[in-house]
Amino acid sequence: MNPIMSLSDFIAAILGRGVEPTRLSTFRGHANEIYTLSPSIFRRPITRESEHLLLRELVSAHPEDFVADASALEMLVRMQHYSLPTRLLDVSMNPLVALYFACESAKKRVTSTDPRYKTQTVEADGQVIILTVDRNRIRYFDSDKVSCIANLARLRHDLKDKIDTFMPQDDFNADLPIKRLLHFVRQEKAAFEPEIIPADLNDIVLVKPKQSNKRILAQAGAFFAFGLLQELIDGNRAGIAIERLTIQGDKKGDILKDLDKLGINEKTLFPEIDRAARYLTESLSTGVAASRIISAAT
Known part of the structure; x- marks a missing residue:
């Protein structure tokens, strides 16, 4: 598909897509098309290895902000709000919101056409990614599966590295890292049985959080919660279909002006x-x- 040159081009592309009643499309905007579909916690080794400490440090420093949070998911959503790295990937139900983020400024160096310079700085092409899932794969904030995935954030890095999802389920749940994970899950769900399904921790699920955050409401927000997988790649991984719309870099400013007229x-x-x-x-x-x-x- 040709790059998106205007707001009308984008709306035409979205309206031209087929609608499947059994599937739900979400949208994410990247200011640079080279960005990967990976949660912020996995983008640097130091944050990945310190995930359990980042969560505790922020709660320790600002306990009053987390008083109302009853689950690990709610804590991760709040951390995401304050730009701390998490295993959540933001998406929106509104494609225009994703377009806004795709039109944010991101510079790149290219070979210059001016003989006086070897390279020049230009605005990178943006991208709106459409992530579509079966509706039966959507989970809500109180899902047991989501609790297991979210509480991985509280587990030490060395224990996460020892998780073997190929083990038989009984042995899996008796293994030390999973026993520790179960301890965290039971802190928010006291009656939770020691029956974590190994494959659940390898999954990526679309989560609809509580609409209790002003920014989530404003951005029609939802999240993909990542288990042990660190990046979502093309090829319908984890039952998620991926489509990409390129936003031409030198048209970003004009598109933002038009979005402003629509209140975005x-x-x-x-x-x-x-x-x-x-x-x-x-x-x-x-x-x-x-x-x-x-x-x-x-």
Whole structure:
């Protein structure tokens, strides 16, 4: 498919897709098309190995922010909100939200056409990834399977490395790393039986969280929760079909202006007061936006 050059191109591409009642499509935007479908915790060895410490350190430093969180998933969602690396991958139910993130600035170096320079910096092409799953694979915030996957974040790295999902289920649940994982799961679900299915920890599941977070509401957000797999690759891995729409880099600014006209901007997608203030300040640099703000106040 040709690169997306405008908002109308993108809407036409989305509306031109077939609708399958038994499947659900979610959307994720990457500012640079070379980015991988990997949660932030797995992108650097140091964060991957320190996952259990990052969670504890943040809760220890700001316990008041986590008082209402009754599960590991809820803690991971809050960590994601504060930009701490987690095993969650953000997606949106709204393709325009994904387009906004795909149009964020990301620079790359290319061979220059100017003989005076070897390379030049240009805006990288963005990408909207469409991730489609069967509806029967969707899980909610209270799912047992999600609890098992989310609590992997609390397990020491050396214990996660020893998990062998090829073991028979009884032996698997009697193994030390899984016994420790069961201990964490039972802290949020006291009646949970020692019956973790080994294959569940190798899965990637679409999770619909509680809509208790302003940003999740604003962005029509959901998450893919990753077990022991660290990257989602093309080829319908884990029952997830992947499609990609390339957003031409030099058209990002024009698309963002059109999205703003539809109410998709920093102020609406990030309802925190500091982001709203930044959006309003930056809007004053454009005559149209400034006149809109001023007229609304009079």
